[in-house]
Structure formats: structure tokens, C-alpha cells
Amino acid sequence: MKKFLSLLLAGVLLFVMAACTANENAGKETDSKDDGKKEEESAEKVLYLNNGQEPTSFDPPIGFDSVSWGALNNLMEGLTRLGQDHEPEAAIAEKWNISEDGKTYTFQIRENAKWSNGDPVTAGDFVFAWKRLLNPDTGSSAAFLGYFIEGGEAYNNGEGSADDVKVKAVDDKTFEVTLTSPQAYFLSVITNPAFFPINEKVATENPKWFAEADSFVGNGPFNLTEWEHDSHFVMEKNDQYWDAETVKLDKIHWAIIDDTNTEYQMYQSGELDVSDVPSELSEQLLGEAKVEDQAGDYFYRFNVNMEPFQNVNIRKAFAMAVDQQQMVDFVTKNGEKPAYGFVSYGFTDPSGNDFRETSGDLVKTNVEEAKALLEKGMEEEGYDKLPEVTLTYSTDDTHKKIAEALQQMFKENLGVEVKLANMEWNVFAEEQKALKFQLSRSSFLADYADPINFLENFQTGHSMNRTGWSSEKYDQLIKDAKNEADEAKRFELMYEAEKILFEEMPIIPIHFYNQVYLYNDAVSGIVRHPVGYLELKWADKK
Known part of the structure; x- marks a missing residue:
């Protein structure tokens, strides 16, 4: 629901996955201080989850x-x-x-x-x-x-x-x-x-x-x-x-634990019935985890009203300096798909084609072109030196690792030193809505199952826009798509809108979300919808 709101990878995974299932030690004797409490509640079916924040x-x-x-x-x-x-x-x-x-x-x-x-x-x-x-x-x-x-x-x-x-x-x-x-x-x-x-x-x-x-x-x-x-x-x-x-x-x-490693330790000790997979243990544990697709993106927003990102070529330079494949292979390491567009996989057009595959890769890593675009943008703005850039993220261990990786990519690929800043989620969300950041971490989980839900976020004045970007042509395409009864025509309008979004580049896509969690057979019936809702109505615990 967003599907927008601005969301976080670990926060999302902690939240959605934490609503999952029990680990192999749940219900067994452990050294946990909560053993006595669990024994007292043994007659009850109690599920122990982590909301993350x-x-x-x-x-x-x-x-x-x-x-x-x-x-x-x-x-x-x-x-x-x-x-x-x-x-x-x-x-x-x-x-x-x-x-x-x-x-x-x-x-x-x-x-x-x-x-x-x-x-x-x-x-x-x-x-x-x-x-x-x-x-x-x-x-x-x-x-x-x-x-x-x-x-x-x-x-x-x-x-x-x-x-x-x-x-x-x-x-x-x-x-x-x-x-x-x-x-x-x-x-x-x-x-x-x-x-x-x-x-x-x-x-x-x-x-x-x-x-x-x-x-x-x-x-x-x-x-x-x-x-x-x-x-x-x-x-x-x-x-x-x-x-x-x-x-x-x-x-x-x-x-309410916002650290993935602490969550995993609680899972191991039997204090939680589910855990996210810490990135440093992903290669070791991913084979034991359940992985499902989720309709959503992890991305970064430019503030087009703040220097230097009022310039489209500078925005494109930063976007093309990012290597999404390296990010999912060596930083997040949770089996995510790299994002080269905004609408995620899983939405089929009337011809039976996946929206993402048809729309194609709208941004790709290209260091040489990124350097050229940065130089061009600086000339257009009359910059001898690029204004200082600060990248802001909400406090979380996974967000920190991604931010540090981006910092290194910008340094190596553009020669730009970027500062990092972080803050607690609720404060971060309010500051981002108020357009207080130059470049900030974002996430979006679909509110309902249609590509328009992704694309409507960047309409002028939309509460999930949070970039300051505005395009009359884009706004009209979204409006027309919402009112178009012919599905083939509706999808063509959405394809065109996504292309405009990346021609203007108010965002940097990083990866599409998935749901990765560890659990054991003691818990069943939990439903995790691709749009991000968690259902415990049908859940059971032995």
C-alpha cells in the first residue's frame, strides 16, 4: 500500500516475514529467559513474531x-x-x-x-x-x-x-x-x-x-x-x-526489534518463531529459507528542488553509476531481482506478456556515460565543483549497508564524495514527506495488484511522490490510464508513462522486493500476499 508509503527493506522484511512461522527450537528447551513463560502458555497456541519497528x-x-x-x-x-x-x-x-x-x-x-x-x-x-x-x-x-x-x-x-x-x-x-x-x-x-x-x-x-x-x-x-x-x-x-x-x-x-542480527539470535534461542536472514549469513542460510516474490521496490529518491539534483543529467549520472546486480549479489544477498524500472515483475498485459519484460530496462549501469552526463550537467549549472551531497536513510542495518555501497559506487564511478546520514523511521518519514533530503532511501509495496498503483505515485502532488518532480504529460497519461476501459490501450498508456519517468529520472531503482524468512514445520497456514499484507487468520501452531 503502498501499496508507497516510504518503506524499508529490512523493516518490510522484518514486518512481513516476522509475521511468519516458528523456528526449529520453538517449543523446545532453551536457555532463553522466556522458557518459563512459554511453559505456562503451553496450553495456548502463541505465535512469537517481530514487527521490526x-x-x-x-x-x-x-x-x-x-x-x-x-x-x-x-x-x-x-x-x-x-x-x-x-x-x-x-x-x-x-x-x-x-x-x-x-x-x-x-x-x-x-x-x-x-x-x-x-x-x-x-x-x-x-x-x-x-x-x-x-x-x-x-x-x-x-x-x-x-x-x-x-x-x-x-x-x-x-x-x-x-x-x-x-x-x-x-x-x-x-x-x-x-x-x-x-x-x-x-x-x-x-x-x-x-x-x-x-x-x-x-x-x-x-x-x-x-x-x-x-x-x-x-x-x-x-x-x-x-x-x-x-x-x-x-x-x-x-x-x-x-x-x-x-x-x-x-x-x-x-x-519490536530493528536489528536483523538480534532478531536472528532471538530466533535461534526460541524467543521468536520466525526470522529474517541477516545479509552476512545469507549464503549460509538462504537454502533453508522460504523465498517468495513481493510486489514492490527498494529505491532512492532525488529531491529535484535541491542542488545539484535540479539537473536531469546529474540525476541520470548518479543513477547510471549504480550497479544493481552487484547490490543484490554482494550487499543484500537475499535472492532479490535487480530493478531497472519501477513496476515490478508479475503483472500481465492483455497479450499475456509481463509488464516488466515488455517495458524493458529503463536504466542500466554505464560508468562512462555517467561521467559524461555528470560533466554535462555541471556545465549546464555552471558548477566548477559539485555541491555537497548527503544521502539519508532510516536507521537499520540493511539500509546502512546499501547506503555505504552506494557511497562507494558514487566515489569510484563518479569521483563524488557523498556523506551519509540516518535517523529513526518516524522522523525520517516526516522529513522525507517535507522534502528535507537531497537523496533518500525509499521503498514501495503495492497497495493493490495493478501496475497503475506503482506509477500513480509520481503524479504531481501525490503524497507518495516525495521528489518534487512534476510532469504534465506524465500526469495526463496516468489520468487517461485510470479512465481507459480498453485494457490493451490502458497498458500502452502505462508503458509510455514509465518511460517518461526514467527519461526524467527522479528516482534510482535498486531491487524488487521478495519475502525471505526462516521457519519450521510447527507453524502453518500463514499467508503472505505479494502486495504486502500478512494474513494470520488461517495460521496454526502445533
Whole structure:
């Protein structure tokens, strides 16, 4: 959800993988100080995971990032949920009807759908939540996902009112939404946590209902029962959940550990049931790990409003000085695919061709051309000496290694000394949104399964743009693609848009994400969707 928000490789992997499974020592005798606790809980099915970092927020439109999604997707549920086959299926809505023109959806909410406090889930809760997502005062970076709702974009941009947003409660259990145009991926989009309902009565009485365990009210498979900020949080099975019989786990304990090596040590000692693979042990452990594709990118953003990156040739020079193949072979070493475009593999056009393969390599390592472009750009700007460049990343051991590798590549290939800076994730994210960095680490996990979700991030003014880059032609192509009913034409528009993105080069792609984790056979049924959501509804532990 992004799929954008700005995301981190280790944070993403820690978050998504941490929601995985148990290690070979889990449940066995170890020297861990938690042995006594585990013995006491032996009658319960308790899964021990690591979230990697403190969740940004459990407020659905605000927790629009990988460090919030994993937990939030199991605390709450929308009209539809991605099933075990990664396709949208009925969730809080038991059925729906679609109008002949494909623009109006009418959802029937389950009679037994309840909040964790026993209140019924109503159509009004969805109206309240979806309008709140689009309310400009909410400040949600996920608001753009609701622009396909008639009146949604105008309301979010301050050009319309909440009354103009075409969502309504026909009655307590019937919810209706009208779209601006038919959207083939609509049922997939609304599985995103940004579209989860909010208990209107609870939120009205306590606007900070999501901030602590004792005030949190959800409607998903699990309920938040403990949250010691920056330390850990705990979920327990939600007996009020409409499909509680399917849920097998009694409790999930999430640690908050931002170091991959510490996480792996906890996994070895039995304190965690899953672990990411530390990069220095990847060659040794990768054969034991499970590797799955994930729809998303690890990349760097230029700030085109800050020197020297206002110059496109200087941006291209830095991009072409990066060797993505070396990065995945010798730095991350987790089996990732190098990225030479932005849309990841796995999206098929109407001709049956993969989008990435058809669009091709839009940026490649070329040291000689990079040097020539740097010289040209400096001449264009009148630079005798390149202004000082600082590369900023969010604190994490893997991000540090990638940043150091980039620093070395820029030095060796361009003769440019780049300074490094890092900061804690929440501060980093806010500073990046405010365009405070020259060159900064970024990541994107798809919010829904379509190439447009990748490309829409770089529209002018988009909350996930964070580069200052703007192109009227690019904006128009994205707009046209969103409104194009002919799939072949729609893909052609998206191919053209991605080419423009790399002609202007506001980003440096590094690699496409995958999901790599260690686990044992004690845990089963965990589903990891390519778009980044984690499902524990079907998980079990022996």
C-alpha cells in the first residue's frame, strides 16, 4: 500500500516475514529467559513474531506503511479480504451487487459482523471511515486510493464537500458506493487497510481510540490486548469476529526489534518463531529459507528542488553509476531481482506478456556515460565543483549497508564524495514527506495488484511522490490510464508513462522486493500476499 508509503527493506522484511512461522527450537528447551513463560502458555497456541519497528499508527488511514499493515490487517477487516489464493473474497460483506454500468457497488454486511466491544458493524461505520480517509484534515497519505469514488478527489483536494462523496448507508447493513468509472481492480483495492471501517460511536467519544490497547476497538480475527510502545504488543483471538471458528491461534506476541542480527539470535534461542536472514549469513542460510516474490521496490529518491539534483543529467549520472546486480549479489544477498524500472515483475498485459519484460530496462549501469552526463550537467549549472551531497536513510542495518555501497559506487564511478546520514523511521518519514533530503532511501509495496498503483505515485502532488518532480504529460497519461476501459490501450498508456519517468529520472531503482524468512514445520497456514499484507487468520501452531 503502498501499496508507497516510504518503506524499508529490512523493516518490510522484518514486518512481513516476522509475521511468519516458528523456528526449529520453538517449543523446545532453551536457555532463553522466556522458557518459563512459554511453559505456562503451553496450553495456548502463541505465535512469537517481530514487527521490526514501532507501528506508525493503528488508525487505518494513517498506518499506511509496512510497519503498521501486518498487525492492522489482522486486527481489522474490510468489506473484502485477500484470500489464501491472493484474490479478493467476501469478508465483512457477505455479498454485493454491481450496476450494469459497472460504477455502483451495493454491499450487504453480515448480520453477525461485530466489533470487539460487541457493537454491530454497520454501513454507517464504513461511510464514516471512508469519508474520514478522504477528509483533507485527516492528512492520510492513502487518500489517493479513494479517488475512484465519485466526489472523493474533489473532497480531498478541498474543492468539494463530504456530502459530495458518493458513499451511503442504504440501511444499517447495506452500504453503497458509486465510482467515477468502472474499475476492474476495485474489490482488490478495498482490501487495503485504508478502507477498513471505524466504529463511529467509539471514534466520536474518543478520537484517539487507536493509540492504546485498552481503547482499541477492531473487527478482525484478533484484538489488541497489550501495547508497550517501542517494546512489544500482543493480540488475542477476537471471539466477536464473525468467522472466529476459523481462527486457530490464541495469541500473537510481537516484539519490536530493528536489528536483523538480534532478531536472528532471538530466533535461534526460541524467543521468536520466525526470522529474517541477516545479509552476512545469507549464503549460509538462504537454502533453508522460504523465498517468495513481493510486489514492490527498494529505491532512492532525488529531491529535484535541491542542488545539484535540479539537473536531469546529474540525476541520470548518479543513477547510471549504480550497479544493481552487484547490490543484490554482494550487499543484500537475499535472492532479490535487480530493478531497472519501477513496476515490478508479475503483472500481465492483455497479450499475456509481463509488464516488466515488455517495458524493458529503463536504466542500466554505464560508468562512462555517467561521467559524461555528470560533466554535462555541471556545465549546464555552471558548477566548477559539485555541491555537497548527503544521502539519508532510516536507521537499520540493511539500509546502512546499501547506503555505504552506494557511497562507494558514487566515489569510484563518479569521483563524488557523498556523506551519509540516518535517523529513526518516524522522523525520517516526516522529513522525507517535507522534502528535507537531497537523496533518500525509499521503498514501495503495492497497495493493490495493478501496475497503475506503482506509477500513480509520481503524479504531481501525490503524497507518495516525495521528489518534487512534476510532469504534465506524465500526469495526463496516468489520468487517461485510470479512465481507459480498453485494457490493451490502458497498458500502452502505462508503458509510455514509465518511460517518461526514467527519461526524467527522479528516482534510482535498486531491487524488487521478495519475502525471505526462516521457519519450521510447527507453524502453518500463514499467508503472505505479494502486495504486502500478512494474513494470520488461517495460521496454526502445533
